[in-house]
Amino acid sequence: MRAEFPKIEKSLELYHRAKKLMHPITQTLAKGPGQFTFGVSPIYVESAKGARITDVDGNEYLDYCMGIGPISLGYAYDKVDNAIKEQLEKGITFSLMHRLELEVAEKLHEIIPNAESIRISKQGADVCSAAVRIARAFTKRKKVAVCGYHGWHDWYIGTTTRDAGIPREIKELTTTIKYNDLDSVKMAMDADLACVIIEPVVFEEPNNNFLHHLQELCQANGTLLIFDEMWTGFRLALGGAQEYFGVKPDLAVYSKACANGMPIAFLTGRDDVMSLFETDVFYFTTFGGEALSLAATLATIEEMKEKNVPKYLNDLGASLMNKFKELIGKHKLESYISISGYPCRSIVNFIHPAIDALVAKTYLQQELIKRGIYFS
Template identity: 40%
Template sequence: MKFTHSLKMYEDALGLIPMGTSTFSRNPNLYVIGASPLFIEKAKGCRVYDVDGNEFIDYSMSLGVINLGYADPRVNAAAKQGIDDGLVFTLSCPEESRLAAKLKQIIPCAEMVRFSKNGSDVCEGAVRLARNFTKKSKVITVGGYHGFHDWFIASTPRNKGIPAEMSAWVIPHNYNDLAAIATTIKAQAHEIAALVMEPVITVEPQEGFLEGIRRLTAEHNIVLIFDEMKTGFRLSLGGAQRYFKVTPDLACFAKGLSNGFPLSALAGKKSLMEQFGDEQCFFSASYATEKCSLNAALKTIEIIENEPVIEHIWKMGTILKEGLIRLVAKHGLEQIIKVIGLAPMQHLVFSPVDDLSVNEIRSYLQQECVKRGLLFVGYHHPSYAHQPKDIEDTLKIYDEAFGLLHKAIVGKDLKSLITGKPISAFGVRR
């Protein structure tokens, strides 16, 4: 398998685009440079085709954005109609209210909705609503990722360019650590405006965790915000809040909402949302009412409502997860690889061994999966387009790659077997 065009494009892109790409999670440093594709030309269903003409089974599904499958013809036709109608107008289009009404019908917390383009935008909007409503400033975060805006990134190691004072307003906590969160809330409730969390991250919630958070935030006048970017339209049509039966005050959606078309939504209680009716509590985007993406979202939701999309995602994910757990055991890799997370958004989590780093282990595994036609990223977002045969093929590839990984670890020659520049970055959720 050759990656000549990918390598050339990367070299050119580095001179034009810092990091070679505008999206952190598409950073070529998350791939073995020289032994993995770096640019994708096109995609269909669950298959992607790189710029060198190589074909791969994909499970990132564009970072969890695609739930029906790439280039779904029904969604694309609806989107094209929006383009032909003129795309974006001087005034709002009717589809904006139509989609808001649909979200109100399917998402438990949604009494009102606002749209934007990115996940980061709606997370920022949610925090602004919470701060204005409670007249408090601090925000608790719980282990997830909430976009690139200052309010959140200030609390992470990627905070250069943000005034240091801003980090004092964010209190990061670990997922599932209800006791520590309760302690913070009890001590600082008079200052805490919001608790923002992804309802599920790599790990699943322990029994009572989400309910405990709901109770504590309600008791202390703290706005509970679920960032459902990854869980929405994937765990259930109504997101994690419907799946776990825990209703937040506000929720943020994007990925999965429109099968890849750029659209995000902030939904929640009327008492909070209607603050945006006051022109002084501001949230706005020129492209928020762009009809191509609104149409795509309406069609995506219609398909999820009328076809067993969610059921299929769970089913394919379960077969894959059980197969991976079996293969990890078969190859004696239990100390190095754990398969965790709910079936629709599962992860392979790696531990270092001997003198091998996690990135070296991941690099070798990625290289061997890529050679066999699997675009390995270390997590799996099964889609409606993945069929049992795709999962079977994927497990065959993992079987061979895990076997080689075990051999390379025992043989102590893994480092020398990596044929490109090893993975050198970590994802946004380190």
């Protein structure tokens, strides 16, 4: 256990160089210096193996963030890396389709309940937008209801406070519903609502069969239901929340945990809806069939299946949550701090009204960094 703060001179030097050139310096909000205690936390990573990262100054940490979602098996996991290396010998991007596109689609068809049809892409936001576009085309309606985070594209970010650059006409087509609040869903339902896109679960559990009732309301209104399974897919269960809760949405989108860090995303759904991609709806991209990520996906999913990784994440996460709760009890901190969510994705809450939660988080991160733990 490290008793003092790590030396982070090289990190800081890179940070100051980047500040002159890049605005902002991070490409992923959750990895940027604003997310970690500035001045004591490392800013740039050099390498990683298993659950440990080494920063550019040579300090090692136990990483609780794991790539902000994608590193589901561990960094530099041999079985996945070997699959990538094997494919690298044969090529990355080609001028024809690659058989791995089909093999991945067949694998997803096996494990994801609603995967009658599959599209493959690169980013979470891409497949969210593709799902919304095809829902609009299928229903011949314009409006969208959202619940959760769905990436950087106009139709979603227009609902947030960071909405500069998005025309009012686009913003007016999206409405936000509240999780576990069927009244807010009913308010959004009208004859022009094409789809509801929702993170089926974040930290709060669905109450009183919320997801089942949401599906009923959508069906009654002729609105398509889209599950955004970026976090739940390959984590809560291999097939995601739709498998875990037994609610089959019309469309679903996946990314993050499915390729142990390689960039890939999927849209799955009803055949009659998805077949519009053949003709009326345009959705193609240069790197959609990039083969290293496809090879990594197959290897990751096979490993997850063989080792029952969702159960492992559940057991380990439950142990973390239980021990955290024990410590809260032991130190009588019930009115200050709590832990909630699911074992595979939990959150620490600072709940005392007199304490600024951001200050408390900064302090906790700072003290954990001293002990060699990278936490957010």
